[in-house]
Amino acid sequence: MEQVENSFDVAIIGGGINGSSIAYQLAKMGRKVIIIEKERLACQASSAAAGMLAAQAEIEQDGPLFQLALKSQAMFSTLSSELFEYSGIDIEFVNKGMLKIAETEEIAAEVKKQVSYQRNWDPTIKWLDGKVLREMEPSLAPSVVGGMYLPNDGHVQPAKLTQAFAHAAVYFGAEIRENTEVLSFIFEDGQVKGVKTTNGVIHSEQVVVATGAWAAKLMRESGLDISVYPVKGECFSVRTEEPIINTTIFSDKRCYLVPKRNGEIYIGATMLENTFDNKVTPEGIASLIERATKLVPQIKEAAWERVWSGFRPQTGDGIPYIGEHPKWKKLFVAAGHFRNGILLSPITGKIVADLLAGRRQDEALLAAFHLERHKETVG
Template sequence: MENSFDVAIIGGGINGTSIAYQLSKMGRKVIIIEKDQLACQASSAAAGMLAAQAEIEQDGPLFQLALKSQAMFPAITSELYEYSGIDIEYVNKGMFKIAETEAIANEVKMQVAFQRKWDPAIKWLDAKELQEMEPSLSPNVVGAMYLPNDGHVQPTKLTEAFAKAAVYFGAEIRENTEVLSFIFENGQVKGVKTTQGIIHSEQVVIATGAWAAKLMRESGLDISVYPVKGECFSIKTDKPIINTTIFSDKRCYLVPKRNGEIYIGATMVEHTFDNKVTPEGIATLIERASQLVPEIKEAAWERVWSGIRPQTADGLPYLGEHPHWKGLFVASGHFRNGILLSPITGKLVADLLAGRLLDESLLSAFQLERHKETIGLGG
């Protein structure tokens, strides 16, 4: 079994596979090391929303990164289908960011004015206009910001497509293989020790989501990635009751999928890796969702699930090289934006590793040592 590679990527989720795809396409010899199976954690639990302008409300590095990544999806959809044969189910029917009270409506209208700087097609719809487009919405909804260019994908299929396309270009995938520690020599990473033996590589990427902090402590770095559990459920209808993604500031969304399912989520339970689905969590979601779309109470119950998402102290992901160990990189902490940011994460991190990143300012806000007060450096 071959155990020497140009790049070893730890984590077979959405961002690990995206990075692997971009590096493999460059001709780099890449291995993905996954302790369980591909897309078995947050990548398969997400709803797949590409909500750059609904979830991120202020301009800044994360917002600009999200806009760039969102714009990549039409091309990446075709590209991945060509190399993997997998349809990632990219749907671009827009999104409504709902206002349920006059006070919230005033806030959302301000967001409309702000967001139109980047997308003039964004507009405010009053209750009557909203009812004409989505008759199943509750008449109690005051109005909504309409984002016609926000879409969604099937996240598990996107992860599998990145992985299969990476394999097309020569990448290797090892599942059920856990990384135990790093091998360092003279300030340089030289590989990793795993449950299946040593893998040699002078570039290693940690893309293990909420589990990144544990591995980083092995390198003497204490980064502020922590887990946030999200519970979701889905229903299925014989004919569509909504056509557009519905997003509420009450932390509830409804995403209509191609197969007739509507994904509804998500709760937020911080600082836990316990991924059990609770009656309380699902009951809360049912109450919130049925207030927006009463017809869901009559729909067929499909399934429940949960995922553990990686959050950081300042809400920004970590993308960059370890400050002490050359060749060791991190791509983690994407929280609710992992699916949205996966194309740009793959491209930027691959360019960084290959020495092709022309504008390093794109990653400056996401470097590992950006806030020393919450990051401890060890020896």
């Protein structure tokens, strides 16, 4: 039997959006990288997301997470062509803006405050009253009071983005092993030396845990409790013969409508904490249909396409974990991106690759993401 090469510079656990982005950046540096995925690439949250790049619609307060999101959002235009060159995959980057709508006067007052605040970073953001909104998007319900127009918030196809990162990493020499689960770490002399998997031992100089909502379970084996837990989201999509919306519609009432290039409209998403039960429920989809049709009544007449669910990786304080293990050297974590995994994937890949390469970092910015911020080290 042919001997499989099992020695690498970096082993990345998790073939989702962030694991694949990290692999791409490291492989471009010339590092020998392997992605280890217990199922298939992009099979969990990375394929379940709607792909919104909503830095300013989703994150409403300034701080390290917001600043990271702005930097990452700005990378997508160049990244789209770059990944196509190396992977041949079109990530379907669409940059037609977003409308964060207000359905009541009370919500309108809050959104107007957000407009004033967000213009500090993007002067093109503006408040539009209901009449102007419906001139832009005639399908919006008459009940919509107004909304914040964010011309620079776009979206991508998340599964294709993940695949593009991974295949571009392969272009630069990375290896991918699917259907391979990591069981434990190999530690020696105060640092990680590799991992034990269902398909044998993999030796590596550095290891990155990028397993999303499953990160806490694996990190416990290293003696560290990190507050990462799943938040289930159910979604559905419809298809129309002619486009009925052109921009992404985002409502504070846990509903968004994202018009994709292939004619589908993605509609989501429910939120249910602390469960890995992936079933899609009639109750969840019914609640989304009710919200969506109140915003865009024509959705009732669209052709039904499909339903799905996924697990967002949330943290106790809503901030991802990005950094090196406090006890075991050369073991790194990038997990807990919640609703912003797609948006933050380019900058996460760059930051983690630079950390592993020992490149200079913005220490003040990264301090917010460190692994010990909850002081939960155990063992």
